[in-house]
Amino acid sequence: MRLTHSQIERCIYENRWRKRHPVEKLALTIGMLVLSVTLPPLPAGLAIALAMTMIALLIVRIPLSTYFRVVAIPIGFAFAGAVATIFSVAPGGGGLRIALAINGAAIASGLIVRSLAATSCLCLLLLTTPINEIVSILHRCGLPSAICELMLAVHRFIYIFAETAASIRMAQTARCGYASKRNAYRSMSRLVAALFLHSIERAGRLEIGISARGYEGNVRWIEPARALSVKALCGIALLEIGVVTLGLSFNGGWSH
Amino acid sequence: MSDVILEACGLVYNYDREVCALRGLDLAARRGRKLAVLGANGAGKSTLFLHLNGTLRPEMGEIRINGQLAGYRRRELLEWRRRIGLVFQNPDDQLFAPTVEQDISFGPMNLGLDKEEVYRRVDESLQAMDIEELRGRPVHSLSFGQKKRAAIAGVVAMRPEVLILDEPSAGLDPQGVESLLAVLDERHKAGTTLIMATHDVDLACAWADEVAVLRAGRVEKQGSVEEVLSDPHLMRSSDLRAPLVFEVAARLMTRGYLPDRGALPHTREALLELLDLAAPRLVDNNR
Numbered sequence: 001m002r003l004t005h006s007q008i009e010r011c012i013y014e015n016r017w018r019k020r021h022p023v024e025k026l027a028l029t030i031g032m033l034v035l036s037v038t039l040p041p042l043p044a045g046l047a048i049a050l051a052m053t054m055i056a057l058l059i060v061r062i063p064l065s066t067y068f069r070v071v072a073i074p075i076g077f078a079f080a081g082a083v084a085t086i087f088s089v090a091p092g093g094g095g096l097r098i099a100l101a102i103n104g105a106a107i108a109s110g111l112i113v114r115s116l117a118a119t120s121c122l123c124l125l126l127l128t129t130p131i132n133e134i135v136s137i138l139h140r141c142g143l144p145s146a147i148c149e150l151m152l153a154v155h156r157f158i159y160i161f162a163e164t165a166a167s168i169r170m171a172q173t174a175r176c177g178y179a180s181k182r183n184a185y186r187s188m189s190r191l192v193a194a195l196f197l198h199s200i201e202r203a204g205r206l207e208i209g210i211s212a213r214g215y216e217g218n219v220r221w222i223e224p225a226r227a228l229s230v231k232a233l234c235g236i237a238l239l240e241i242g243v244v245t246l247g248l249s250f251n252g253g254w255s256h
Numbered sequence: 257m258s259d260v261i262l263e264a265c266g267l268v269y270n271y272d273r274e275v276c277a278l279r280g281l282d283l284a285a286r287r288g289r290k291l292a293v294l295g296a297n298g299a300g301k302s303t304l305f306l307h308l309n310g311t312l313r314p315e316m317g318e319i320r321i322n323g324q325l326a327g328y329r330r331r332e333l334l335e336w337r338r339r340i341g342l343v344f345q346n347p348d349d350q351l352f353a354p355t356v357e358q359d360i361s362f363g364p365m366n367l368g369l370d371k372e373e374v375y376r377r378v379d380e381s382l383q384a385m386d387i388e389e390l391r392g393r394p395v396h397s398l399s400f401g402q403k404k405r406a407a408i409a410g411v412v413a414m415r416p417e418v419l420i421l422d423e424p425s426a427g428l429d430p431q432g433v434e435s436l437l438a439v440l441d442e443r444h445k446a447g448t449t450l451i452m453a454t455h456d457v458d459l460a461c462a463w464a465d466e467v468a469v470l471r472a473g474r475v476e477k478q479g480s481v482e483e484v485l486s487d488p489h490l491m492r493s494s495d496l497r498a499p500l501v502f503e504v505a506a507r508l509m510t511r512g513y514l515p516d517r518g519a520l521p522h523t524r525e526a527l528l529e530l531l532d533l534a535a536p537r538l539v540d541n542n543r
Binding site: 006009013131132152155205206208209210212213214215216218220221222223224 | 306309311330334337338341342344346348349350352353354355357358359361362363365366367371374375378392393394395396397410411414
């Protein structure tokens with residue numbers, strides 16, 4: 001089965017942390033993300049990856065299949081990158097030589113663990129927090145409103161374009177647009193061109209639509225009220241201190 | 257105070273040199289009435305509506321709200337759009353906030369209302385459109401009918417005196433049209449003047465108090481439903497057809513099955529009722 005955006009949507013709007021304050025979720029996931037990048041990958045990275053996965057599956061109860069499908073995409077890239085670090089290419093013997101890199105295996109495994117840890121952090125955030133709540137925190141942290149609005153507009157348009165692209169593609173398929181490789185390339189290029197035109201037209205219509213509701217260059221709407229739990233923040237802080245302690249005690253220092 | 261709340265006088269507008277969208281259009285909407293604007297595709301309905309809330313500015317002619325000339329300065333436009341609410345045909349042209357609740361709050365926030373009032377308006381509009389359960393839902397996860405209601409709620413939240421709807425029935429199933437009309441009727445009872453563009457003559461006939469027929473950028477005729485829609489020549493020349501209920505009732509009258517001087521039925525229910533009343537006579541004829 002393919003991963004669909006409605007699966008991700010359902011997860012975001014129906015998970016057990018839906019009503020939690022976004023600051024709590026950001027403190028946990030971004031805090032852990034920073035730790036997974038700065039601490040030496042073993043054993044802290046493993047601990048983080050494990051902890052975040054457990055939280056995602058057992059506490060937030062994200063469906064197993066959704067979670068792993070989402071995590072698998074970036075991890076796939078990480079593996080491809082890691083394989084490349086194992087080997088080194090050097091001139092020699094009148095040509096190029098491919099050899100095992102010094103420390104290649106260690107670097108590769110570190111890379112993979114780090115990516116796993118970082119990915120699990122980001123996926124937990126992505127699957128529990130609607131984009132508008134993240135953007136509203138960024139706005140309060142001082143990100144200019146123009147950029148915040150742009151982020152939200154892009155997010156909204158992703159769905160509109162995914163729908164449009166899907167229906168154009170279906171219409172093309174119905175007329176044998178993808179019956180051969182040649183047809184497929186031609187159809188694909190037309191789809192992209194149509195989508196560009198469509199997006200410009202769409203943006204124009206949306207501007208008229210919202211100006212009819214009094215838009216004057218400033219997007220404002222109500223933000224849902226959420227209570228910030230001190231207990232949860234303390235728990236998050238403890239968890240993060242624990243990970244730092246674990247990471248430092250095994251390696252005897254902050255740097256590798 | 258005159259009973260005309262919104263008036264267009266002699267509007268002329270061209271999208272470019274070749275296409276004349278509006279050619280001296282006059283229209284008057286009376287306070288507290290339901291006006292249907294009928295016209296074939298390309299007759300100028302949507303262009304007219306964009307003029308009625310100040311989005312497009314006519315090359316000639318003027319718009320009057322409550323008899324006063326509408327102005328195009330920033331303050332005036334905001335006030336104009338508060339009083340005259342426009343709902344677009346495609347809800348995706350209008351909805352853009354992450355959730356339904358946030359989208360509905362967009363208009364009231366633009367009016368500069370305080371938080372409490374904004375929340376009150378949001379509650380009120382969700383209730384008015386009967387979509388309270390959609391409050392926290394992301395806009396892109398809604399069905400088409402739900403999007404349509406959310407879009408109307410976003411305009412209703414500004415408490416307009418006139419609510420203008422461009423093809424509100426387009427894309428809805430019969431059940432969806434019926435329940436949408438029911439919530440619009442509630443708005444009408446609450447005192448809102450309604451204007452609706454459509455090319456569905458049967459819908460216009462059943463719904464409206466008054467009808468205006470648009471053809472090639474001009475209002476050919478505005479008047480009572482019966483006066484306008486039972487004019488076969490006008491309907492044909494405007495690429496429309498007379499409502500089915502009118503045609504059936506007229507035929508039954510000429511054939512003597514219905515009393516000749518009776519009022520024409522506007523809805524299918526009214527037509528069926530007439531038939532029930534006439535049924536004994538039909539049975540007599542069969543014998």
